[in-house]
Amino acid sequence: DPMVVEKIMNDLDSNKDNEVDFNEFVVLVAALTVACNDFFQEQSKNKK
Numbered sequence: 001d002p003m004v005v006e007k008i009m010n011d012l013d014s015n016k017d018n019e020v021d022f023n024e025f026v027v028l029v030a031a032l033t034v035a036c037n038d039f040f041q042e043q044s045k046n047k048k
Helices: 002-012 022-047
Strands: none
Touching: 002 022
């Protein structure tokens, strides 16, 4: 959905220059890493 992508890009663009620079991209990667880690840790607990 293009509107969802637009919202994500706007949320990532913390300095509102209409571009997602490297530092803003790193924030996304870090947040995704934490979210995935939390998900897989929870899945691991449920299998025990």
